[in-house]
Amino acid sequence: MDPSRLRFRQHLTDERAHYAADCWDAEVYSGRFGWVEIVGIADRTNYDLRSHAAHSGTSMTVFIPYDEPRRVVKRRIVADMGVLGPRFRGKAKAIADALAASDPGEDGARVTVDGEEFFIPADLYQVREEEVEVRGEEVMPHVIEPSYGIDRMIYVALEHSYAEDEVDGEVRKVLRLPPTVAPVQAAVFPLMNRDGLDGIARTITDRLTRCRILAQYDDSGAIGRRYRRQDEIGTPFAVTVDYDTLEDNTVTVRDRDSMEQVRVPVERLPEVLSALISGAATFHELKV
Template sequence: MSGGNPVVELAKRRGFFLQSAGAYGGVSGFYTFGPQGAALKQNIEDTWRERFTIQEGNMEVDAPTVMPEPVFEASGHLDGFDDMLVECPECGESHRADHIVEDNTDIEEAESLPIEEVEEIVAEYELVCPTCGAGLAGQAIQDFNLMFETNIGPGSSSPGYLRPETAQGIFVEFPQLAEYARNQLPFGVTQIGRAYRNEISPRKSLLRVREFTQAELELFVDPEEDEPDISAVADVEAPFYPASEQEGDDGEITEATVGEVLEEGVVGDPWIAYYLGIAKQWYESIGVDMDRFRFRQHLPGELAHYAADCWDAEAEVDGDWIELAGFAYRGDYDLSKHAEHSDEEFTVFKQYDEPITVERATVDPDMSYLGPEFGGDAAAVADALEVLAERNPDAFDGEDVTVEVDGASYTVPVERAGFAVEEVTESGEHITPHVVEPSLGIDRALYTALDHCYREDEIDGEERTFLQLPPEVAPTTVGVFPLMDRDGLAENAQEVVDDLRAAGLSVTYDDSGAIGRRYRRQDEVGTPFCVTVDYDTLGDGDDPDLEGTVTVRERDTTAQRRVPIDALAETLTELRDGDRHFDDL
C-alpha cells in the first residue's frame, strides 16, 4: 500500500503512521505511530478495554514481551509456528509462497494447503518472483519459524524469544491468576500489548508487519457447566460466511442474528457466538463499515490442532478481505501442555454440591524392596505405580505388575506395590478449564477504521478530504480557533482550550491561516468538532445576545451552532460519548 494509496499518503502527511527509521532507509515491517496515530491507537485500545475487560468483569495483566524457550516448547510454537518460504533462484529474495499463490490465482486461503500442493500450484500456474520475475516452478518451499530469537542474560545458555502472541503470558501465570479469581469459573484475563513475528515478506502497510499490538481475552470455563448469557447479544445481526458455503462454487454470506446462527448450528459453540456478537458491535463503534465486514469460519485445513472451531472477523480493504480477529475454542490444550512441561498444577478445584463416596485405588510401594531392586530408578518406579493405579487398577489383579519408565520395563510383585482399593469421601475434584479466546490486532483495526472512514467531498466549490471517525475514537475531540489573532480573541480562545482540557477533552489550538483552511486541517485528521471564538463571543458583534457564546462546527455536515461557553465542556462531552446529537443543539 504505497505510491498512490490515499489513506497511506494521508497517514504519513498528517502523522498517523510512517515506516520506522526512515533516516536510515527504513526497515520493512516496522512502523512508528505519529501524534495522530498514537492518539487514535490509544483510543481504540481504551474502547476495547472498556468493552472486553471492564464491562465483562475480567482481569487485565501486562506480561513481558520476552519469554524463556521452555514456554514456547510447551505451547508448540517452536515446532509449529511456521510460514511457507520460497527463495528466488535468480535474485535470492525470499517470499511467502501462499501469498504469491493468492495474489496471482483465484485460490484463496492457500495458507491452509499442504506444502506439496502449493508447490504443484506454483508449477501449474508458472508463478514468478515478485521482485525480479524469475520462474519459481521447481523451487522447494520450506517451513520458516516466525519467532524472533534472543538470549536472556549474557552468553547463549538461556535462549528466549520475543512473544509471537500475548496469550502465553496469560497461560503461564494461570495458577496465580486462578487464585486471584478465587478459583471460581468462569473468569477472564485480558492483555493489550506488543507481539512479534519475523514475517518473510511484510507488506500492505500496517496489515502485515513484524511488530504489532494485540488485544486478547482468555476466558477460562468449566466445559460442563458454564454458558454465556446469549440473550445479551441474541439480536445482534451480522454477516456470516460458514465453511460449508466457502467450499461451494456459489457460496454466499448469510445475514443473520447471533441467536439464529447458534440455534441453527452454524456457530457450534455458545461462547464463540457470544463474542462474535460483542465484537460486531465493537468494530462498528470504532468506524468499521458493516457493509465491508463479515465473520468467516475456518476451513478444516486452517484449524489449529487445538481448536474445535474458529471464526475470523474480516474486513474488505483495497479489494482484499483481511483478517481482523480470531475467535477460537481452544479446549484444555494450553493449560494441559503447560502442566505437562512444568511443575505447576494448571487446574481449579470444583466443589460438589454434596460430598460423594467413591472407591479409590492406591499404592504404598515397599521402598525397602524397590531400592535394592531398582537402585536409582526406584523413585520413578514408585511414581509409575501410582499413576498406573489411578488409570488402570485392573493391572494389579495378578501376582506381578509391570510399569515403564523412560522406555524401560520394570516388574514388581503386587504385594510389594502395596495396592489397595479404599472408600474415600470427596468434596470436589480438580478440573482443567477450557479456554475461549477472542484475539484481535489493534493495528489492523486502526488501519481498517482509517480506510473505511476516509471520505472525499466538495464544500463551497472546494474539494475536501475528511475522516468520518466516530467521536469516541477520533485522535482529537475538538479544535479551538480564534477568528483572528488580535483584539483579545486569541486570549479568550486559549481560556476555552484550558477549560476543555480540564474537563478531560482532547483539544488542539490553531490560529494559523484562514478559518476555512483550519477547518480543513481538522477534517483531514478526523476531529469531529471545531469551536471558533469570534467577536460575537466578546460582545463586539452585531448581536449582543450572542455574547459569551462560541460557534461549534460539526465535521461531517459542516453545520454550525452557537453554544454558551459555560455549557461548552458538558455539551462536547455529551456529543463525544453519543449521549447527545448535534442536530439537537
C-alpha cells in the first residue's frame, strides 16, 4: 500500500456516532473509488459499561490500588430517612443509595431507581465533607474501538501494487507485491524442457519448498512468456535453469521489478532467495 496515498481524517461533530467522544478514519486513495475508508477508530469512552451498569444495576468498575494511601476530602450525601422513609416507603432505601452516588445541584438532586426518576429537594439530605484515607479508586474502563475493512485493504493493496510498463514494444503488466506476501515467491523454469534441465528445475523447486519458500515450477511456453505470467501474479524472483547450469552448477535469478539478472550457485540459492524475500539483502547488493 502506497503511504503517500494514505491519510487520517477526523469525523465532524455531525457525523460522529452517538457513543463516540472522538472518531478517526484511515483512508486510502483508490484510482477507481476515490478516498476509501479502511479503518475506523472510535473513542467510545465508558459509554458501553455505563449503559450496562445503568440498566443492570451491576457495578462495571475495577479497583485500581494506589502505591501509597492518600488522605482526601470527600463529599458524602446523607439522606434524612426520617422524612424520606414515610414519603417514598419501599423505595426509600434505594433512593437514599442513589442519592449518595449522585451529584446534586443547589436546589436538589435527580436520581433514577428502577427506571423511575425522582427529584429529591435539598432539605431532605445533608452534604457533609470529611477527610478519609483512600487506598485506591474505582475506575470504569474506556474503550478504543478499531474496525478494519480487510477486503478493502486487500483490494487497495492490489491496486497500488499494479503497474504497467513497456518492454520490447509490448505492455508488461506487473503486480509489485512485497516478497513476503507474494503468493509465489520464486518461479523455477527450465530453459528447455529436455536434456535434463527440467529434472534439475524440479529438484530445485522441491528444495526451495522444503526451505519454506513458496516456489512454483513452470515449463509452459517460451521463457519470455513465463516471465510475463509471473510478473502479472506478483512473483518477485524467477530462477532459470539453462545449459550453463550443466557446466558450472549456477542458475539465473531474475528480479521482477528491475528485470535484472544475476548468476547464483545452486547450493546457495535457498540462502540468497531467503535473504531477498525477507529484505535482509537487496538485488542490487547481490549484483555487486
